[in-house]
Each structure stands twice: as C-alpha cells, then as structure tokens.
Amino acid sequence: MASPATPAPRATPALELRTISKSFGAVVALRSGTLTLEHGKIMALVGENGAGKSTLVKIIAGLYQPDSGEFLLEGRPVEFRSTAEAKAAGIAVIYQEPTLFPDLTVTENIFMGRQPLRSFGRIDRKSMHAEAIALFQRLGVRINPDRQARGLSIADQQIIEIAKAISLDARVLIMDEPTAALSGVEVDRLFAVARSLRDEGRALLFISHRFDEVFALCDSVTVMRDGAYISTAKIADTDVDEIVRQMVGRDVADLFPKQQTTIGDVLLDVKGLTSAGIFDDISFQVRSGEIVGLAGLVGAGRSEVARAVFGVDGYDGGTVVLAGSRVPGHDPAAAMRAGLALVPEDRRREGLVIGASVAENLTIAIRQRLSAAGLFITGRRENEASRVWASRLEVKSSALDAEVGTFSGGNQQKVVLAKWLATEPRVLIVDEPTRGIDVGTKAEVHRLLSQLAGEGLGILMISSELPEVLGMADRVLVMREGRITATIERADATAESVMRAATGAAA
C-alpha cells in the first residue's frame, strides 16, 4: 500500500521537462514530452507501446539530446552531452533493456567506472565486494557477486541494473519498465526499496504497463500518447478506466472492429510445445478466417512461442502441424514452404534488412520463387514483384531502391507485412504488429489483418495492447510465465478477464 505519510515536498521540483521533442530520421519519437518529478514522490509514466516513454528516459539520461524543449534540474536548466554528465548530476537510470558487460563479474558491472579505490588509484576489491553483498541484501536477492554477467536471466539482469542505480546514491531515480521480467516476490522487494528511497526524499520515475503496480507504488501518474504529454493526476483522484481512456485516446469501441468472417477448418495445430525455461506445454489451434489473439505481459514468453512455431528457435517437445502436414522444427525455410509467415516483434532487427532497399526487403523471403529455374534472379523481376506488394499496402516510398532504414516505424511495418504477404502464407503470425506505429497506420494494419482473415487466412496476433486484442481477436489466448493460463472467447473477453489471467493477481 502506498503510504501518503511522506515528508512534505520541497518547493522546486527535482526534475522538470517542458515540451521536449525528439526525432530519429523520419520517425518522430517525441512531440512534446512534459514531466515533473518532485522530491520524496514516485511518479508513474504510462502510455501505449511507442508512446515515447523510453525516449523521454533516454533524454533525461543524457543519451539523446532533445531537438527542442526545456530541461530543468533542481530548477536550473541543464544540457547533458553524455550519460556520464547526467550520472554526475545525480540521475540514475534503469533502462528498459538491461545493458550489462557480459564478460565482467556482477560486482564489476555494478561499480564500473566508480570502483572504490585504495592507494595508487588501486581498486579496493574487498570493499567493492562487501558493498555489492550489502546491496543485494537490501534488495533481498541471492546473486553470486563474483559470477559473470553472461547468462543471467533477464530478471537477474534487471535486478543488477536496479542495484547499479541504487548504489549510485542518486537524487533522481528513473526506472523504465523494471518489473517487466520480474516475478511477484522480486517486484515486492523492488517496491520496498523504492519506497525507502522515496522516504529518503529522492525523486523517482516508474514506467510500467501494469496498472496494479502503478496504483500500489506511485503517488501520481503522467499519461503520454503518441509522443505527447496528455495529463498528470494524483493516484487518489483517478482510476484505471480514466487512465486507459487517456492512453488510447478514444474508447476501445471505436478501434477498427474485425469484420465477421466464416471460420473454416483448422489450419495451424500446435500441441504440447515446450522449451525448457522459456515456455511449457503450449497447445492451441488457429482456423481459417480466424484471428487468435495472444495476450500477456511483456516477458510472458509469447515471442518465444512464435519463434519456435516458425522454426527460428528449436524446441524440446511438442508438434506443429499446418493443414494436416507436420512442420519440421528449427527450419524457417521449411515453415515458409509449409505456408507459415511470421512478422517478428523487433521490426528493425528481425523484420527488415536495414541497409537494403525496399525491393530487396520485399523479395528476400520469396527470392527462390522469383528466380528463373530457382537459379537466376534479376533486379527487374524483384522490382516487378515488389511494385505489386508495395502498392497493395500503400508503402510510402519515393522509389523501390530507397533504403528502408530511413522509413517511419509505421511505413517500415507495412514493408514487413508486405514482405510476408508476398510469400502467400496460409497462417500469418504477427508479433506486436502495431508496436510504436501511429494511430492512422495502426487502423490500416487492423483493417488489413481482418481483411486477410476474411480471405481465409488464419492469423495469430501477439499483442501487449488490450484494446487491439479485444477489438480484433475472435479468441484470446493469455500467457503468463511461459504457460497458457486462459482461453477466452470474443464474447467474454474484457480488459479485466484478460488482465486477471495475465497477471494472475486477483485484480
């Protein structure tokens, strides 16, 4: 329970951002980011994927420099040119993706660059070791401080990031989805630490997609949408529905709804799929004309399931059958031939060949089919094929040899979708299909997916965005910690029912 009994906040806020903007090439990550952190308070920052939260964080951390806007620390304007400067100014950051040095020990990772010293600038390993142990005790975790960071679970990596930040003894502590991969117990410990830091008068920022956490920990909440500040409210004065409405910017109802389609016979049949330590006994079916939603918290194992089904990763047990014929494991090429397609989660790394042209990206998956006698392929044939698909999905591009790295997230996503539709799949798996793409494109993607279903495709849609899942899916599978914890028919699918299955908490 959040204790309101905290020392009265000092006048000047610890950190203040005013109408910050930041763009990457064509992508506008942040339009007007505004945020105020006060001493002895924990502020929550919520927003859909791609709302710009992490970008804001990275600007506070000094990793990115804002294109415009004001950045005040203790009331004084600052301009960090590097993360080192921000650190020196007393800002500690836990990034969304852990950034550890795999070859160094846990202790060294925590103290890199500011190790305790003895005479002759010699590192004092003893006291360093002792401090590390003390930190872990405070966090109540058991990690061997002398082991290498390589091979640590995401959870442990996250813990070490937290220990790092705490040990900095900073005035401002930023936590970007620190709980994404943590179990309940670990989360509780983290919260205890966060509260004690707050009570010491430090200013904290807490980013999370889990509302129960936000309400349990934070004093007030700031909502962002599409890179812009929406509102800030005391936790006491708001509720989940209010926040969700502001996050999504419209009622769930007026998202593009899936059109009714005649659901045919089973196309994809996954039985008892198991991969030690990542997911366990996953079974589900996808029928022709059906959109199956796969919901869950970040870190639940959904992407891993998708990767295994498509053969990118191997798996320990279970079978994948497509239209009656068995799909061999660990062989994407075979899965593609069988009629599977996967639009992966990480667009920039897994979906696109950054550095290659639109045409090359649109045809890389069908290069065999395009080539004469499976042998020779020419730029002309590639251009013809990609011209068709680019125009079908209305990819915005000056020419087919334009470099996709420069495209906006939404436009990139269209290229990825086109690339996979070009393989003429029978079952399409989309992982976070609209993560970080603008509302307009989002609607287009939704329209497209339901249209594909209408044409008899089977679609498995992994998404962390409830409105999307609820609006699109005929059936919703919910995963938690590597298992399918619920299968909910469209009729009974509500935010509450899904969230309950996803968090396991009695919301």
Add this chain to the structure above:
Amino acid sequence: MNSLKRLTRARETGILLAFLLVVIATTVKNPSFVFSQDGFRDLLVTPMLVLLIAVGEAMVIITRNVDLSVGSVIGLTAYTAGTLFKYTDIPWLLVALIAIAGGAALGAVNGLLISIAKVPSLVITLGTLYAFRGINVLWTGSNRINSTDIPNDFQMIGTAQLLYIPVITIIAAVVLIAAAWYLRNTRGGREFYAIGSDPDAANLYGLKVGRRVLLAFIVSGALAGLAGVLYVARYGTVDSQAGSGFELQAVGAAVIGGVAIFGGIGSVWGAAIGAMLLLTINRALPVLGIQDFWQQAVVGALIIAAIVLDRILALRQARRLTVMEDSQA
C-alpha cells in the same frame, strides 16, 4: 581458498602447464636445454621480443580491436635506433627513448584513425602494416646496420645478466607486471574489458571508449618500439625486413594465451605465457627430433586447439550456470 580456486580454474594455468610440459620434456631429452648457462639464458631471452608485443596486442584485442602493424613498427623503430647509433653518438638510453616514442607515435596514428574515423582496426592496421614497412624499405633500401655500428655497452644489454637473469627478460617482466597491474587494479584498466565486452553498452554507460582504444594502440605501438630497440641490442644487425611477420606471432600468442579475439576476455599474463610457449616450442622441436619444417604446423595446431578449448570451456560454464538458475527457480 578463493584465490587458490581462481588460480586452478584460470585459463592461464592451463597454458602455463603446457609450457612447463614442453620445457620438462625437452630437458629430459637434453638437460642442457635448461641446465646450461646459455640454455637457461635463451629460454628466458628468445621469447622476450614477441612477449613484449604480445602484451601490447593483448591490450588492443581486449578492447575488441586488433593491431596488425606491430611487425612493421618494430622494423621502423629498430632501424631508427640503428641509424642513430651509426651516425650520431647520442647516449643509448636517449636513443631507446626516441625509438619508444616513435613507436607510440605510430600507434597513435592507428588509434586516431580508428577511434575518430570509426574505421575497423583490422583494415586500418592492415593498411599501416603495408605503409610502415614500405616507408622502412624506401628509407633503408639495401643498407643495413651491422653489429659493428652498435656501441658495445648497448649490445651488452642483449646478453648481459643480473644475478643470472638476462637484462632483456627483466625489462620485459617489468613491462608485463605493470600492464597486468594496470588492467587488473585500475578503473581505466577495467574499462578496457568493459569496452571489449560490449562497446554499445560502454557508450550507453558513458565510458570514454574512443580515448581508451587510442590508449591501447599507443601502448601497443610503444611496446613495439621497445621491442625494436631490444631487437637491435640482441641481433646487432638490422635490415629493411626486421620484425616482419611478428604481427601474426603476437596475435597468435595472445589467442593461445586465452585472449578472446572479440575482446573482453583474457589477460596479458596469458598472452605472455602464450608467447613463451610459442617460441620455446620452436626451439624445442628440433631437440625433440621433429624436423624444424613442421614447427609452423605445430604452432597452427596449437592456436586452433586453444580457441576450440576456450569455446568448450565457455559452453560448459554456460550450461553449468543455466542449470544453477533452474535449480534456484
């Protein structure tokens, strides 16, 4: 107990054992390999030039870079020193310092090109490998420095001993210990490993990546310069090809010594022992009755074996850890 465990598990220990094995086997076959004044001396002296550049090379590789130009740097600095001896009467200590500074400067050329222009070190140093050697040949032509041109008191260094330990060995040992101490016990030294372990994370963390990489190359160059000076002292004669091919020996020694070619892992100790093993094997094979044409083959097999071994060890450790995680969960 912890330190003992670390010692037994250390990658360097294995390579040290291999080295001792070679020495023992050879000595059994022929006692004078160790138990004769010159045998003992050569055991300690012969590997020292490669050892020095291997230490520099290790520091560079640990930052996920590589320096292929060290051989050419030795050539240039050795001829510089020789020329100074031949045509001037600058005191030899000053000559040595000049050569070392020259090596550092050449290293700085590499380092600046790499850290500022953000160009892969493999390409840059391959280029300077050519360029430095070419400059050397242009300058030297068909001249050579003969042992008669070198002041005797300086040549003495090549063979002189301090209570049975050759001076060259002492110099190398001092350098080695200093480098090892820096890498292990200072913030800067640890940053070398952090950078090599994950350069992007190092940037995110706010480490001064460029500056460290530059430093690594300067050190590597300076040590090559020192090796050049000692080359003159030991071999007395310098022509335009002095030190050619040393770069592969240096990289080989580092790799054999357990320095991972992609950075972040390894120690200058390992590289040093690797150098000892590499050059001692060369001398041991004939004693053991293996025709010396096969020496390189043995060296190659050794390098392959070393990296395969490292790979296996890494996999084994990874497995052990995951098992641990599961048992905890």
Add this chain to the structure above:
Amino acid sequence: MTTTTPPTTGSAANAASGARNYPGYGRPFWQRLLLRREAAIIGLLVVVIVVASATVPHFAAPITYNFLLLDMAPVLLISLPMTLIIITGEIDLSVASAMGLSSSVIGLLTQAHWPFPAAAGVALVVGAVGGAVNGLLVTRVGLPSLAVTIGTLALYRGVAQGLLGTTAVTSFPAFWTDLATSTIPGTLIPSVTIVIAVLAIVFGVLLHFTPFGRGIYAIGLSPDAAVFSGVKIQRTKFILFVLAGLVSALAGIFYTLRFGSARGDNATGLELSVVAAVLLGGVSIFGGRGALPGVLAGALVIGVLASALRLAGITSDVINVITGTLLVLSVILTSFLAWLQRTRLSAGRKRRVTNGPASS
C-alpha cells in the same frame, strides 16, 4: 492450395491502382552507375593506366599486361571467393597457405611419378578439405573466422613446408608448364585470363544474380533478419569457405606451373594482397556491402601500380606504401560518406547526430 490474392484495402483501392507504378530507382541510371562505391576504384584504375601509359616508358606495350596478368592471376582468382566471404562478415586469412599446401601436394605426387592431372586433382581436393576445416570450425564450432584462419594460416603453411622439406620439385611436364605461361593464340593475353574471366563470371552471377547471393548480402547486413527470412546462414558460410579453399588450391596449381617449381614456401604472405584488393574494391569489412567488379579493379590497381613503378625503376616496395595508404583512405572515405549521409538525413534538426542511435 489457397491462393491469397493480396488485399487492396477498400478505401484505398483507387490510390493503390494509382500508386502501382513506383519508379524502380530513385536516381537516373548514370548517377547510379557513377555514385556506386566501386565506381571510384574503377575510375582510379583507368586514371592510373592512362597516367602510366603516358609517363612511364615501355608501360604502354601490350607485353606489360601479359606480365601484369600473370603476376596478379593468383590474387585475382582468390579475391573472388574472398569477396563473398567478407560480404557475409567473415574473413579467410589461410588462402595463401592453402596455395602453398596445394603446391607441395602436387610436388610430392609428381615426385612419386603421378600423372599431373591426377596430382592436380588431389591438390584441389586437399584445398577443398582445408576450406571445409575452416568452414566447420566457424559454422559448427562457432569460432570467429579471424582467429580460426590465423591458426590455419600457420597450420597449412607448416604442413606444406613439412611435406617437401628442402626439396623443390621442378620436374613438371613441359606441356603443363608451357600451358600456364601460354597466351591466347594471336594475342599477348595469358591463357589463364580465360580461367579468371570464367570464374569471375561464375562468382559474379552467384553473388549478384542468384537467391544464394541475395542471402549472402542479407547475412552481412542483418543476420537476424536473414534467419527470419529463411536464409541458411551456417550452410552458406560453409560453402563459401570450401569454395575459397578450392580456388586457392587452383591458384596454387597455376603458381606452381608458372614457376615450374613446387615449394612449401610458395606464395607466402599473398593473403594480405588479396584482402587488400577486396577492401580496396569497396567491400565493407563489416559485411553486407560491395560488388565484384570493384574488387577486380582493386586487384588490378595494385598490379598496375607495381609494374609501372618497377618500369620507372623505383623499387617495387613503394607499392606497399601506396597499397597501404589507398586501403586506409578507401575505408576512411566510405565512413566519411556514411557520416555525411547521416548528417544530411537529420538536417534542419539539431546537431550532434552521432549521439543518436544511428552511430554504432
């Protein structure tokens, strides 16, 4: 077999039909031709030849090109597979040692009175096996190719020297040795040029006009995306290493015949010239970028400079300075251009782009 006719989103159907004609290319043909990475090096080649012909006595003579091609043949041959390997982001430093090995094998077998074709055949097999060893260590064991091939560089060379020892085998059938140095009838062009041309076309097509080649570029640019697109990374790399070994062995056979002398130390150090030629030809050491014509030009630039300088009476070692400097300049130039592009990209926005995500 369902045929998924790609959807045309109703609202935008008309727009779609309108958008149907994307221009294939952003820039006119001549620009694409001239602004390629390798255009610069090809231009440089032309310039060097013109200048040399004008200023260096005897250079213009056709015989120059005969000698030049004979000298550069091994580098030209090996640079072909090397290009593909480097585009996948790997490297093979053992090629010159593989040449020496194949030379030794031929020598050994010729000594044992094998018929030459049989000996050559065995040499090719040995080369392929050597390549396969590299390939296995890199793809199956998962070792960095740089370390692996530094190891096999020493290993193969050592075996080559061990096999022959002091002997230099010179008793090769005149027919074959003559063939190696023979010229295309009626011209001064060495016959080996035909082999080079054929292989250049084969590798050129393989890299630029086949699905396999598309895979090679994808691997170099983005291994993850390649896997998701069904590219078999391990198999591709393995094949390339085998090809490198095979071509190296072929080069070794030619080398042996041209000099009529099989020795363990043949072609020592040639690997550096090959890598230099490839990188000079505009191939990125990070992989994913580069084209074969540029590489051939790169190799020829090195050869032309060497022979021009020798004819001008300058010792051939000047070439080292020039090769090295060219190499450094070429990479600095490309990274400078990349930097320019990035700055242009976010022009109008704020300074210090390098801190942005684009910087590696």
Add this chain to the structure above:
Amino acid sequence: AASGGSSSGDSGSKNYAITFLPKNLGNAYFDTSDAGGKKAIAEFKGTYAEVGPATAAPDAQVSYINTLTQKQVGAIVLSADDQKAPCSAINQAQKAGVKVVTFDSDTAVGCRDLFINQATADGIAKVEVDMISEQIGDSGEIAILSAAANATNQNAWIDIMKKELAADHPNIKLDDVVYGNDDDQTSFDKTAALLQTYPNLKGIISPTTVGIAAAARYISTSAYKGKVAVTGLGTPNQMKAYVKDGTVKEFALWNPGDLGYLAAYAAKALIDGTITGKEGDSFKAGTLGTFKVGADGTVLLGDPFKYNASNIDQFNF
C-alpha cells in the same frame, strides 16, 4: 624499340646496359659483388644498375626479369633465388635479345647463357671440411647452419661435404643441418638451438655469409666461445671482430668483388658476341685476365681464399 629507359647509356652500337639482380637487397655479400660489377662496367663505359626484391622468395625475381626485358637492357646478371622459377622469364628475356648471366647461385643449366662459378662445389666443400677438421682436431660432432632449405648451391655443397666427411674424416660426426634462411635473426636463434640440442658439439660450418656472422656473434657472447669452432664462408668486414676476439680461427671465401667483376665482363663478352657460352669459348676480364668457358657454360673464378688473423686486415668488403 630498344631505346629510352636504361638502355640510353649505350656506348657505340652495343647495348652495355647491364643490371645486377641479387637474391635480395640489403645483403652485404651482394653489395660487395655488385660493387665489383659496377667497377667493371665503369671500365667499359656501360650502364650499371642494381634492382632486386627486399626478401628472397622463389618468385620474387621473376617480375624484375620481366621488367628488365621490357626495358631492353643488354644483359641481366642474376643470383637465382630458385633453380627453376626464373627460367621461363629468362627464356622470354633471351628471346628479346637480353643476355643472362648467373653468378653465385645458378639456375637450371640451359636456361641461362653463362654461370660464373665462384669456385667448384667440390672446392668449396673441401675447403670447409678441411678447415673444420683442422680446427677441431679431426674428431668430434659438428653441425651445419645453411641458408634457405631450398638454396641450390648450399644444398649441393652440403651433399659433397657429407661424402667428403664420410670418406676422409671417419671421426667427425655430422649431427644436423639447420636452415637460417639467410636471415640474421633466424640464423642467430638456430645457432642457439643447435648448441642446446647437441651439447657435445665441437664445430659449426656455415656455408653462407649471413649464417656464419650470426653464429659467430652468438658464440662470441656465450660460454661456448673458444670451445665450439665456427667456420664456413664469410666476408672479412663482418667477421673481423670475431677473428680478432678468437671466436673464429679461419674462414674462407672467394672475393665476391672479383666474382661480380668477372660476371660483368662475361656479360659484355656475350653482348659483344665474342662468346656464345659454349664450352671452350674464352674472353678477357679486365684486370683478372682471361677466362675459359667450361662444361655446362660455367666459368670458374678460382679456388676459395682463406681468411685468418694474419691476413684479414688487408681486406675491406
């Protein structure tokens, strides 16, 4: 088209542009021999030039021969790195009218016009064996430190030495032959290895100037000084120090200067057409007098000369 380039120095109608092509540059021995050639060429007003690779490699000389062929020099005076490798290039040169004389190290008979032999293989082998047996009292273990493993002349001499030892010196045991590749550092380290490997070693023969100097330098600073005899083929300037400090009693060499001098005159004779290289031809070689062409188109300079403390100061090369 035999004009321009280095053929500009023609005197009269004859093209006396003669280029020396040693195994590698930066080798004191060749510096001396080529200097002798330069002296001779100056005497008959030809154009002297010296080109060569920085390191001795089997193929290294070929491109130089090709280049010289293009430049239409009158003659090439060559010390071959490899017995066979240069031959096809040499043939091309000869077709283009360039005379090719080998000295110091021959190619295969028939692929050059003349070979100027510093001394018969038998003569060299004999003098080295005699010196070592004399220095170690005709009994004990010895070893040979040679040049490259493929060095034609060294290998020829070593074979004869072996026979010679077996025949006339039963008490001398040849332990091993190692190769320093005419590289100072390698030879130095090989000497060390030899002394390790064979503790009873009493003498080292090094039939190469680089090798003997390196061996002498190692031993002069080691405990073996005075105990292990070093002899072979060396140049006085390189060996003076070691003869004086007693490391080396005696070593042999023909006069490389004379060798180059003779080779240059032989080239001239070929250019003049006064000789063709067939057995029985004879020509005048400046101050050295007249020489006859022997079997296989070889010209013999004479017997090797022995250098020791008593005479070494009279020489400077």
